[in-house]
Amino acid sequence: MTDYPGFKFEVLHEDSASRARVGRIDTPHGSLRTPAFIFCATKAAIKAASTADLEAANVDIILANTYHMLIQPGPDLVAEMGGLHKFMGWDGPMLTDSGGFQIFSLGQGTEADEIKSAGARKQAPLLEKLTEEGATFRSPRDGSRHTLSPEASVEIQRKLGADLIVVLDECTPYHVDRKYTADSLALTKRWADRSLAEFERGHDGRQALYGVVQGGVYEELRRESAEFVSSRPFFGHAVGGCLGAQEDQMYDVVRYSMEPLRCDRPVHLLGIGGIRDIWEGVEMGIDTFDCVTPTRIARHGWALSREAPSFRQNLRNAKFRNDDRPLDEDCDCIACRRYSRAYIHHLLKANEILGLHLRTVHNIRYMTRLLATVRAAILSDRLQEAKQDWLHGA
Template sequence: MDYPNFSFEVLKIAATSRARLGRIYTPHGVVETPNFIFCATKAAIKGGTPQMMREEGSQIILSNTYHLMLQPGAELVRKMGGLHKFMGWDGPMLTDSGGFQIFSLGYGSVADEIKGRRSTERPKTLLKISEEGATFKSYLDGKKQVLTPEKSIQIQRDLGADLIVVFDECTPFHVDKSYTARSMRMSHRWGLRSLEEFQRGASGVQALYGIIQGGVYPDLRQESAQFVNDHGFFGHAIGGSLGASKSQMTDVVGMTASQLAPERPIHLLGIGGVSDIINGIRQGIDTFDCVHPTRIARHGGALVPRHLRDEFGTPHKEHINIRNARFQEDVNPIDSTCGCTTCQHFSRGYLHHLLKAKELLAMTAITTHNVHFMNRLMTSLRNALQEDRYEDEVKFWE
């Protein structure tokens, strides 16, 4: 299938891994890869503005089909000119299909299940899975909703993001291989229906990603990779359960990415830890998305390079907690090597005060820093790939 106004080019492949430099061209601009996609879940970056995102170096953001179909509704967004105009973002955008939220919320959690951590904190909302699609209760008002592959594509068409994703069942960690296989094959059928609906309304302003499922099972991942390779998707998105540990996730991602058509961009859904990104790039992943950088910011978590984590005795984490009492009288910025607006103007002591006082500025300031950190990380890794010094560069971050 042709995708006018879209293309992907690989500029360089590392000599010692599958890491690669590239560019994704979209109607709203170019995304340099590897890159990180920030989550504007409900058409807003929590704690930030589109202007801030641009000023701190962001190239692409993501919004959520599931949440936006419920509030304010895809038709309203379309009437308002689409997501770009609606929220004031003029760069590339991606929307997911809604499947992750339906099934992860339905199974009683969100990211925990996908990343192998079991949780039952949220009430289950999924009512029924069938060949037609998914029936679920809205978390807003409890009303019954049905989302099919066709409707997911129609909603994403109304939302108007550049890059969109097929509808799939996102299987949780605890299901067995037989369920995973049945689910994966149904997702393939849904993927074909998504592709057919996309082709019916294709106008050259969007490009469609296929999703690879299969859980932790190599033969299923291979089957799913072959499915997406064989059909006319613009890009690949690796989804589903990636295992119960970081090492298993590394194995699953590496094994899956190695079997995907190299001329297409590869996205890793819902993963955004620094070490996970560094490992993912080695395995050929081009883009990542996750709520992690902005979510921890709202709770006082500031992302910092390795040397600062070591200094404060938290090498097992990738951030420092500005709420900690040790920062109460600290006159230093979060990171003296950081060029973000927050580090240029605010001290750790001031941010600590804002957090204790529950001032909204705290969320904005630390979110700004974390956004800058992630963009700085990705820029440095791209530069290191270009200059053949990737493994030396990661020592500063990981």
């Protein structure tokens, strides 16, 4: 039986009206408070923000993508440089994914689109074949061929050295039928056991393994998958794969996935973290979220705001030309403490990269403040009230 001596998940307070809970995950690189948002340092960097900026914004945990690390600079180089924490100057908790999601989705539009996409699936140009062994793909960098197997994914993540690591699964697209999804789930279960065997073989207590709930949009397959991962010695669970085409279907699929899961393990929702998603997900018992949106939209001129229903404003808009208010009156980030909307609008018009940095830092702080608000609301038994207040009924 795998144990996780350097890790602990503790539930500190449970909401009486929902599955929401406040907890703490201890890792060898410190603790994170849950519910938490995991910021995406995709290529071992949060675009336009340093790890010192993350500390200033009260960020507890970040993630890096195994696929991107595999392509550049390669896991051996990262291991030679002392692991990802040392390499990128981050001493806090960190998660890496299995690398599978990018391989199954590359070449089909953006990765985020794929999760909810209702469109027909084109053959991913990088995925050459999918077999019992693993997923074979060509590197877009040099054309070299790689097979990502469950064992290889665990081995690569061991070299990268993140605290929380995730098993390889097949991430099915939206349009596939029940038969395809059931076969895929059977493969994902066999891969999960191979991942556990490889994890135990090299286990030195520095990492903890998450098993992934799959099953597409099918309730009974989600249930079967959730029961399966609960029966295996994972430290935590992740809910992944196709979550449906619309928001409401996505929430249903998450609910199917959550109901059979053990309550004593942390649950991560893979790649989802919109403002409403967080409030809804927390109520369903999700402990951690990740999403590229806060930092991605910052690069395109958007700052997160309290204004429903989009909770974002485009600083390119001419109405900000002479607006001398900060992005958010209540925010304590450097962008809000020192600069006006007019100045950040000007930086966009003048193509100054400082604007990109300021919006990124603000959006990161917005998310850590949102999650702090969620935790405080659960602790004081007023989650519903806080949710209504933040979403304005949106």
